[in-house]
Amino acid sequence: MRTAVHPGKMTRMGDPARSLKPVTLEDLLALAGDERGYEVIGGELVQRAMTSGAHARSVNRLGGRIGDPFDRPPGRRGPGGWWILTDPTVEFSSSEIYRPDIAGWRRDRVSHAPTEFPVRIRPDWVCEVLSPTNRKNDTIYKRRTYHRHEVPHYWILDPMEETLTVLRWTSVGYAIVTDATRGQRLRAEPFEAVEIDLDELFGDVAE
Numbered sequence: 001m002r003t004a005v006h007p008g009k010m011t012r013m014g015d016p017a018r019s020l021k022p023v024t025l026e027d028l029l030a031l032a033g034d035e036r037g038y039e040v041i042g043g044e045l046v047q048r049a050m051t052s053g054a055h056a057r058s059v060n061r062l063g064g065r066i067g068d069p070f071d072r073p074p075g076r077r078g079p080g081g082w083w084i085l086t087d088p089t090v091e092f093s094s095s096e097i098y099r100p101d102i103a104g105w106r107r108d109r110v111s112h113a114p115t116e117f118p119v120r121i122r123p124d125w126v127c128e129v130l131s132p133t134n135r136k137n138d139t140i141y142k143r144r145t146y147h148r149h150e151v152p153h154y155w156i157l158d159p160m161e162e163t164l165t166v167l168r169w170t171s172v173g174y175a176i177v178t179d180a181t182r183g184q185r186l187r188a189e190p191f192e193a194v195e196i197d198l199d200e201l202f203g204d205v206a207e
Contacts, residue, residue, distance in 0.1 A: 024094050025118065041141050043095035049134035054159040054202075059086065059101050059129050061201050062157060066102070069194050073107070079193040082106060082124075083113045091118040096145045101157075102127040125190055127155040143167075147174055153190050162202045164188070 022043030031038065039046050063086050069078030083105045091097045097118060104125040105114055114121050126146055128138040138156060146154050147169060154167040154174055163181045166188045167174035180186050184198050 022095050025091060025097060028097060039099050040095060040097040041137060046137070048099065049131035055129050055131050058157055058159045058201055062127065062129075062196075063102050065194065065196055065200070066104070066191055070104070070191060081108065083110060085114070085119075088114070089118040090123065091120050092122070092145050092149050098142060098145070100126045100142075101129045122149050123151055125153040125155070126151050127157060129157045129159065132160065143174065155188070157201070159202060162198070164196075164198060164201070 023040050023045045027045060028038060028040060037048055039048060067084040070080060070082040071084035072078060072080040074080040086102050087099055088103055089097065089099050090103065103123040105121060106124045110121055130138055150169055152169045156165040163179060165179050166177040168177050177189060178186060180198050182198050182202055185195050187195055
């Protein structure tokens with residue numbers, strides 16, 4: 001159950017509050033600088049989960065593992081070819097404005113870094129890192145939106161279970177390409193050029 005915050009009223013998804021006007025970008029901006037702590041999901045203003053140290057560590061480590069070789073022009077100290085952003089605000093529609101933990105855009109499709117607020121260009125890859133209070137948002141509500149808007153690649157990183165699920169868009173839903181856990185190394189689409197060590201994402205590894 002996710003807590004949704006409406007201007008002047010608190011409610012929860014599933015409660016009979018359908019008479020409320022759907023929240024939009026203007027409502028988000030009206031939070032006077034605090035909008036970064038919220039998303040709009042299904043037309044409701046939803047406070048983002050408080051992140052744990054494990055969550056932050058996983059975001060930083062995966063962001064570095066993907067960003068270092070890929071967030072650059074092709075052929076410069078790595079495969080390159082992507083714009084990789086951490087915690088961007090992406091507007092999929094007026095009722096779906098998300099802040100994915102990490103997102104990427106292919107440079108051959110998007111010529112400039114999508115740093116505007118909000119970004120209105122559909123990402124080519126999204127990774128959400130689960131927290132205890134946001135699991136349903138990321139695995140159900142946001143997953144449906146990403147599929148509806150044809151985000152080709154969706155990763156779900158779970159620091160509690162220490163797993164990485166790699167999903168690929170198909171016309172009938174996201175297909176699981178692979179599930180990985182501690183002790184495994186993998187090359188996962190669309191970043192097969194680098195090997196990811198799951199132990200490195202979730203803990204320390206020997207030098």
